[in-house]
Amino acid sequence: MRTLRGGDHAKYRTPIVDLDTPAAIVFTSGTTGKPRGVIFTHATIAGEMHEWLLMEPIQQNGLRPVLVLLLFTTAGIIWGISRVVLHGGTLFLQPKFEPSEALRILSEEKANTLTGPPILFEQIAKAPGFVDADLSHMVTAHVGGARVPVGLLHKWQARGVALRQIYGQTEIGGSATAMPRDEASEHPDKCGWGGIFTKIRVVDAEGNDLPPHETGQILLRGPGMMPGYWCNEEATRATLVDGWIQTGDLGTLDENGYLTFVDRLEDMIISGGLNISPAEIEAVINQIPGVEEVAVISVGDAKFGETPAALVRISSEMKESEVVGYCNERLADYKVPRYVVFMDEPLPRMPSGKIAKRQLRDTFADVPADYDKVR
Structure with missing residues (x-):
């Protein structure tokens, strides 16, 4: 090690990378059948992280997320590893989800970020010591994949944490919306509005935009949007239409542009x-x-x-x-x-x-x- 540090060597040259070059392939959950490989380029990862930094400023090296979801998902590769590498901080990896250990990391290690479906927050809320835990240092508690039960929201509120519903897909970078902190408790059914650069539409079967509160398919586009699926041109053409992601999800938009997720189109x-x-x-x-x-x-x-x-x-x-x-x-x-x-x-x-x-x-x-x- 001493020789390597003190010896002479050529200066390392940072490679010049085409921003549109694939940087990662993240597979979807497979809700519509066989999982598809979503291409993330250097540009889409950087664009997604930049947008969220503008919406939710964080102190440099101040990220301290707990990752309990699998590493190969967008929660792991993009919102875990990539985000911490870009902004700096400490990533707490759990080999498997243990509610008591997750609570310990959140409270004792002062981890400040947790994202996952409602069941994660429900199980942590049942862990011994939760009712006395001080979690007011948490800056982000995003819930996705299902609606936030009101009772669960109140349990975490008592610990100083505002659970905020989000909406997104792997194809848009993982997350497209998040409820503002000061409105999350009043509207637990809503998912928030698109980011500064991420746009949302709700359309009928013919692709026409629907008026507020009418249910239709959710369309998305933004900086985290995929260029396509890996080695699957047919699926890419079906999903990316006229520059918009056809999500296959149903939802509504209100007068303020806030999205409410209704259900998967195929689950209706x-x-x-x-x-x-x-x-x-x-x-x-x-x-x-x-x-x-x-x-x-x-x-x-x-x-x-x-x-x-x-x-x-x-x-x-x-x-x-x-x-x-x-x-x-x-x-x-x-x-x-x-x-x-x-x-x-x-x-x-x-x-x-x-x-x-x-x-x-x-x-x-x-x-x-x-x-x-x-x-």
Whole structure:
């Protein structure tokens, strides 16, 4: 080592890199089937980080994120490694998610950033010592992949942390929106507005922009937008249309440009000609005391074509009629699940932490034959 440091050697020349050269390939979660390799160039990574630095200033070398999601996702490669390398700081890597250890790092090591689906925050909130932990030093607590339950929001508020819903896809750089800190608690259902350079549209089936509060497909474009999928020109052409990412997600925009995520287009249930959002039903069932997790899927129905089935994991004894009764008071009749299946094991999840709906639809395709209707 002494020889290397003290010896003579040619000065290292920083290579000149074409900004459009691929720097990383990050695979999608696979919600639409086989995961696709999203190309990240030097320009898209730098552009995404620059935009977020303008929206959410951080002190140089002040980033201290906890990474509990898998390293090969955008959370790991882009928002973990790349962001810390660009802005400086300390990245706390967990080999696997342990709620108690995550809480220790957040509180004792003063980690200040955590991003993930609601289940991560839910499990940390259940860890011993959470009710006494001082987490007010946290600067970023972003929740994505599902709606933020109001009860969960209040638990973290008590610890000095504002949970803020975000929306994005790997194809746009991971994150496209985030709710402002001072509005997150008032509008837990909203995902915020596009960044300084990231733009959002909500369109109908013909590609026409919809007025506020009407549901349509979400389109995105911005500095973190992919140039295409790796070795998949057909998928690239289908996703990038006229300079916009066709997300395959449904949402609404309000008068102020704030986005509300409704559901995946492919997850929507069409029952008797009426559209039903599984996410809406899941948000209601998640409020039932004792419910740990829930996923609502479409199953066949002789009368309506499709009907909702709720797959529920519970922590205490519960009857199917209790779930139905709770939904009856809060949902239109046609949205109330006709099947309720209690799960013994945790629901399967993708590397991003999202519930693996495609896997559940395949596994429980025979629900009408194997279970009785509950209403």
